[in-house]
Amino acid sequence: MSHVDEGTLHAYLDGELPAAERAQLEAHIADCVPCRERLAEERGLIERADRLLALADLPAGHTHRPAPAPVESLRRRPRLVVPAAWAASIALAFLTGWLLRPTPQTTGNVVDESKQIAAAVTADSPVPASSRDAVAPATRSRASAAHRQPAKASGDSLAVEAETSVVPVLKPGVVENAGRPALRGAAPAAIPPTTIAARPAAGAPGYSQGQPAEGQLERRVIGTTWTAIAAGPARKVLGTDVAQIPGIPVRDILQNPLVPGQVMVEQEVAEGTVVQLLQSAHLDTAMMAYSSGGSPLQKTVGRLQVRISGPLAMDSLLKLLDLVR
Amino acid sequence: MPDDLADVYRTTYPALVRFLYRKVWDAERAEDLAQEAFSRALAHRPENPRGWLFVVAANMARDEARKAARERRHLTLLAAEPQDQRPSPEEILDDEARRRRVREALDQLTPRDREVLLLWDAGLSYDEIAAQTGLARTAVGTTLARARRRLVEAYGSGSEDVRVAR
Numbered sequence: 264m265s266h267v268d269e270g271t272l273h274a275y276l277d278g279e280l281p282a283a284e285r286a287q288l289e290a291h292i293a294d295c296v297p298c299r300e301r302l303a304e305e306r307g308l309i310e311r312a313d314r315l316l317a318l319a320d321l322p323a324g325h326t327h328r329p330a331p332a333p334v335e336s337l338r339r340r341p342r343l344v345v346p347a348a349w350a351a352s353i354a355l356a357f358l359t360g361w362l363l364r365p366t367p368q369t370t371g372n373v374v375d376e377s378k379q380i381a382a383a384v385t386a387d388s389p390v391p392a393s394s395r396d397a398v399a400p401a402t403r404s405r406a407s408a409a410h411r412q413p414a415k416a417s418g419d420s421l422a423v424e425a426e427t428s429v430v431p432v433l434k435p436g437v438v439e440n441a442g443r444p445a446l447r448g449a450a451p452a453a454i455p456p457t458t459i460a461a462r463p464a465a466g467a468p469g470y471s472q473g474q475p476a477e478g479q480l481e482r483r484v485i486g487t488t489w490t491a492i493a494a495g496p497a498r499k500v501l502g503t504d505v506a507q508i509p510g511i512p513v514r515d516i517l518q519n520p521l522v523p524g525q526v527m528v529e530q531e532v533a534e535g536t537v538v539q540l541l542q543s544a545h546l547d548t549a550m551m552a553y554s555s556g557g558s559p560l561q562k563t564v565g566r567l568q569v570r571i572s573g574p575l576a577m578d579s580l581l582k583l584l585d586l587v588r
Numbered sequence: 589m590p591d592d593l594a595d596v597y598r599t600t601y602p603a604l605v606r607f608l609y610r611k612v613w614d615a616e617r618a619e620d621l622a623q624e625a626f627s628r629a630l631a632h633r634p635e636n637p638r639g640w641l642f643v644v645a646a647n648m649a650r651d652e653a654r655k656a657a658r659e660r661r662h663l664t665l666l667a668a669e670p671q672d673q674r675p676s677p678e679e680i681l682d683d684e685a686r687r688r689r690v691r692e693a694l695d696q697l698t699p700r701d702r703e704v705l706l707l708w709d710a711g712l713s714y715d716e717i718a719a720q721t722g723l724a725r726t727a728v729g730t731t732l733a734r735a736r737r738r739l740v741e742a743y744g745s746g747s748e749d750v751r752v753a754r
Contacts, residue, residue: 271729279714279729305733312736315743316709317614320606323683325615327602328623 267291267298272305329570489517489527497526501544508538532571532583541568593629596637598720600711604645607710611649612656613691621648639716642707646720701735704726706734 267275267288274280277301292299427577497505497516501524507513511530514537519525531537571580601622608618625645634640694702700721707717708728718725 270726270728272729273733273736274714274726274729277708277714277729277732308733308736308740311740313692313704313709315693315739316610316705318686319610319694320687321609321615321618322687327605328619360734402701578694 265385266295267301267302269305272302273309276302276306277311283525489519491515492518492526500524500526501542503544506542507542508540509540536580536583537572538583539569593626593633593637596629596641597626598647600638600641603710604641607642608645608649608693610691610706611646612652617652621645621652624648639712639720642710642712642716643720646703689743690739693739696742697735697738701731701738704728704731705735705739 269279271284275285278311280288292302331572343532416420492500494505494513494516497518500518505516505528507528508530514529514531517527517529519527526542528540528542529537530540571583604625605615605618605622608621609615612618612621622645625641625648628644629637629641632640638726694705697705700723704717704721704723707720712720716723717723717728723731
């Protein structure tokens with residue numbers, strides 16, 4: 264074996280040399296003093312380069328933002344959802360037309376009738392959930408998780424896949440507002456049109472105290488679809504009363520369908536500023552679910568994990584969070 | 589994806605931010621871009637989220653750098669003082685000054701060498717780096733060797749004092 268080139272030495276030192284080559288190199292090095300010296304040199308070089316790169320790290324004290332989850336996710340995408348609904352309705356119109364296509368025996372009346380049906384469906388946007396059921400699942404490649412409702416999942420999927428370039432920059436303190444009262448800064452989510460329609464405006468008077476919307480509210484939290492439940496069932500899930508901050512309207516109570524005994528209460532402190540209380544029948548599951556973010560806007564009070572987000576400055580939010588006892 | 593993307597987030601996010609920081613040199617901006625990359629991943633659900641994230645992040649950082657370069661040209665016209673001032677001895681001990689020197693040294697690498705070095709430092713394997721840059725796997729080691737040598741040399745030639753401080 265001739266002398267080892269530096270690329271191979273670096274691959275070796277990086278632990279990236281395939282086993283056969285590694286054995287060859289080690290055998291060679293054992294006998295070759297110059298190569299051994301070069302190996303030591305290259306090791307020193309790698310260490311110096313690593314040290315230099317470490318100097319170019321993020322400024323000390325920099326804290327990472329939480330994920331675009333865990334509590335991601337309330338993002339309205341009406342302009343993405345509506346085209347999807349239109350696409351579905353057009354597809355349905357064609358399907359209806361094809362099914363009712365005139366056979367040789369039929370008369371012109373039947374053709375007219377089918378056109379009327381097709382026109383009625385097309386004009387009806389957003390499409391009724393039932394028609395989305397019929398059309399949307401066929402357009403999805405992803406298998407629907409068992410816990411999701413088909414209509415919900417398909418609308419969601421259409422919305423998500425329709426998105427190519429419109430991506431939010433998620434940042435605590437920045438509110439995305441798609442024509443409704445801003446709910447939360449840190450969060451993209453696809454809320455299907457039916458859900459939006461069924462939901463009263465957040466923070467609206469009278470929408471409070473553990474009465475989530477009737478219309479099957481669901482929210483995606485790191486890929487899991489949380490379902491809105493009422494205070495009664497939530498108490499059953501937890502085996503105890505649902506914790507909440509007194510005097511602040513409860514926006515939603517959501518249940519984690521994957522982790523038994525986990526409930527999240529969302530309360531709107533002010534318009535757009537939301538406190539989330541994650542409560543768990545078992546403390547450790549709550550910790551596990553929420554340990555990934557490491558946000559400063561998150562703290563643990565007893566068995567509760569509290570997160571806050573909103574359009575306010577970071578320090579204001581921190582102060583608010585501080586008030587939570 | 590979702591659950592494994594959550595895992596990827598936990599294991600990769602800090603590295604991704606660091607990777608971006610060394611491209612845009614602004615911590616907040618790096619966070620912005622990393623968040624955006626993850627949002628895109630949530631929407632696109634790529635098969636190999638980790639590699640995908642770094643590709644997307646690198647592209648975003650490149651666009652960002654082009655924009656910054658345009659702005660800098662304007663600023664340079666306005667700036668009366670020469671930009672390349674030698675740091676004073678006090679500054680040398682300062683993190684910020686050292687960071688700047690590393691940045692300048694990194695700037696002297698070719699884009700490909702720099703990319704490979706930063707990807708390796710971000711925790712990607714040779715295979716992942718090869719897939720991402722189009723290099724042959726065997727060329728990754730050679731590229732890394734060259735990139736490391738140039739980085740160390742460029743940093744060392746910047747200032748004698750800095751070498752002592754190191």
